[in-house]
Amino acid sequence: MISRSKIILFVLLGAIALALFWMWGGYNGFVTANENVEVKWAQVEADYQRRADLIPNLVNTVKGAAEFEQGTFLAVTEARTKWLNASGRGGQMEAAQGMDGAISRLLLTFESYPDLKATKAYTDLMAQLEGTENRITVSRKDFNEAVRTFNVRVKRFPSNLLAGFFGFDAEEFFESAEGSEDAPVVDFN
Numbered sequence: 001m002i003s004r005s006k007i008i009l010f011v012l013l014g015a016i017a018l019a020l021f022w023m024w025g026g027y028n029g030f031v032t033a034n035e036n037v038e039v040k041w042a043q044v045e046a047d048y049q050r051r052a053d054l055i056p057n058l059v060n061t062v063k064g065a066a067e068f069e070q071g072t073f074l075a076v077t078e079a080r081t082k083w084l085n086a087s088g089r090g091g092q093m094e095a096a097q098g099m100d101g102a103i104s105r106l107l108l109t110f111e112s113y114p115d116l117k118a119t120k121a122y123t124d125l126m127a128q129l130e131g132t133e134n135r136i137t138v139s140r141k142d143f144n145e146a147v148r149t150f151n152v153r154v155k156r157f158p159s160n161l162l163a164g165f166f167g168f169d170a171e172e173f174f175e176s177a178e179g180s181e182d183a184p185v186v187d188f189n
Contacts, residue, residue, distance in 0.1 A: 026162040033150040037171055040143035047136045048096055055080045058125045075102040140174050147171045
């Protein structure tokens with residue numbers, strides 16, 4: 001016959017084992033969700049880098065075929081430089097929003113140049129840029145979904161206790177720049 005003290009010891013050891021398995025599984029879940037956020041962010045960066053690599057070709061094509069406001073070229077070039085020099089996820093998000101606005105103004109400016117739209121180099125680059133913009137949209141959506149999943153895990157009880165214990169904090173979403181819901185205005189006067 002098993003004594004009462006042994007039963008209590010087995011129950012206590014079982015509870016400790018369950019708690020350890022819960023912590024182990026919880027920690028591994030946080031690591032997996034956090035890595036998913038990092039992978040999704042890396043894809044956002046790759047898509048922005050692709051766009052930054054395309055911009056000089058696009059600008060040079062347009063420079064050769066159209067004469068218009070140098071400020072547009074300057075804004076695009078500066079936005080690309082800020083993206084390439086940005087440090088940290090927050091800086092990259094801010095630079096990406098600036099690049100979004102500059103690209104929008106550039107694209108609207110191109111609409112005024114029918115000869116430019118007819119050149120093969122331009123149409124090829126525009127197709128590449130359009131594809132890249134679509135990739136960026138999908139990557140941002142995927143990143144925000146990964147952040148949402150991670151943040152729910154970090155904030156939901158009782159996993160929030162583990163998150164605090166192991167130092168996992170909620171991540172920031174990629175948000176649109178202020179005023180990006182308004183179409184940019186191009187004025188040639």
